[in-house]
Amino acid sequence: MSLVERQDTIGQDSAVWDGGMGSVSDYVALLKPRVMSLVIFTAFVGLMLAPGSVHPVLGAVAILCIAIGAGASGALNMWYDADIDEVMLRTRKRPIPAGKITRDEALAFGITLSIGSVVTLGLLVNWFAGAFLAFTIFFYVIVYTMWLKRSTPQNIVIGGAAGAFPPMIGWAAVTGSVSLESFVLFGIIFMWTPPHFWALALVKNGDYTAAKVPMLPVVAGETSTRHHILAYAVLLAPVAIAPYLLGFASPVYGAASAVLSAIFVALSFDIWRKREGDAAKAACWRLFKFSIFYLFMLFALLLGESLVAGVLA
Amino acid sequence: MAEENKGITLTDEQKKKRRSRSVAIALVLAALVILFYVVTIIKLGPGVMDRAL
Numbered sequence: 091m092s093l094v095e096r097q098d099t100i101g102q103d104s105a106v107w108d109g110g111m112g113s114v115s116d117y118v119a120l121l122k123p124r125v126m127s128l129v130i131f132t133a134f135v136g137l138m139l140a141p142g143s144v145h146p147v148l149g150a151v152a153i154l155c156i157a158i159g160a161g162a163s164g165a166l167n168m169w170y171d172a173d174i175d176e177v178m179l180r181t182r183k184r185p186i187p188a189g190k191i192t193r194d195e196a197l198a199f200g201i202t203l204s205i206g207s208v209v210t211l212g213l214l215v216n217w218f219a220g221a222f223l224a225f226t227i228f229f230y231v232i233v234y235t236m237w238l239k240r241s242t243p244q245n246i247v248i249g250g251a252a253g254a255f256p257p258m259i260g261w262a263a264v265t266g267s268v269s270l271e272s273f274v275l276f277g278i279i280f281m282w283t284p285p286h287f288w289a290l291a292l293v294k295n296g297d298y299t300a301a302k303v304p305m306l307p308v309v310a311g312e313t314s315t316r317h318h319i320l321a322y323a324v325l326l327a328p329v330a331i332a333p334y335l336l337g338f339a340s341p342v343y344g345a346a347s348a349v350l351s352a353i354f355v356a357l358s359f360d361i362w363r364k365r366e367g368d369a370a371k372a373a374c375w376r377l378f379k380f381s382i383f384y385l386f387m388l389f390a391l392l393l394g395e396s397l398v399a400g401v402l403a
Numbered sequence: 404m405a406e407e408n409k410g411i412t413l414t415d416e417q418k419k420k421r422r423s424r425s426v427a428i429a430l431v432l433a434a435l436v437i438l439f440y441v442v443t444i445i446k447l448g449p450g451v452m453d454r455a456l
Binding site: 107110111112113114117145147148151210214 | 411413416417420421423424427435438439441442445
């Protein structure tokens, strides 16, 4: 009989306990694996682009810690937002609203992984990167989830910074500091996040209204949101091309990012132009889907160039 | 006199889920032990193996 199996009674005050029903896959779902995959990819690009080198095992440890830290943020987000997730169709099947994991279990899981990922990154890689990861978790959970999300229609704009930090942490894992180049990587994701989410929010407006989340379309209206999407798309373009302009990406990246940004602006203009019915909805979906491809391509190009440069060197 | 059971009795389903979680935690802990060992060797270099007896 193993130690963990020895005691089959828990607590003293109640005969019914609704916890303990989460399977391993439910806990994995708490980590928001799809968001985590983007975090892993962008952090890896930051790590590869940074000057200098890091032992491959330490690099892998850094990416693992950043991924677990992001997952912990996701778990804490689901702990706090369980009431919202229960109302919204998109999030109703998450482990807490589905009754598989209790809020307390998610809180304990999130805190444990947060501390574990920060301490491991600090001890094994460097403490600047560890502190940066701790700040990112704090920013996502406290600043975005607990404060901004329910209080301002600019929630995505400022909260988006949390999703933009991973490439900077990857960079910091190698150099022990941040630099202009890593700020540009941050800037690309930071400027990309609002139009990406607002395109989704326009389609899912009813969901956010029902959950009383003050997303821009709910508070300022759909017309204002369309103005914002177009403005951010135009502002995003120079930031996306900046790696070439600042000299740490090749003309190939410069040309590709210019073409991709032009398509991004064109699709945003399409949303701005089509305001009613199925055509409007289709335009939003087109930008939402393209925006994911757009960000992936920008970072994949930067990664490809750094790999080619490494081989040639 | 037998001790009165005041706690919660887990259902079979809860016991089954707990067992799978326990196995997952054990695997993660084992992986962490290996990871810290490997990183220690990497950080200290191969010289850690080469010491006077």
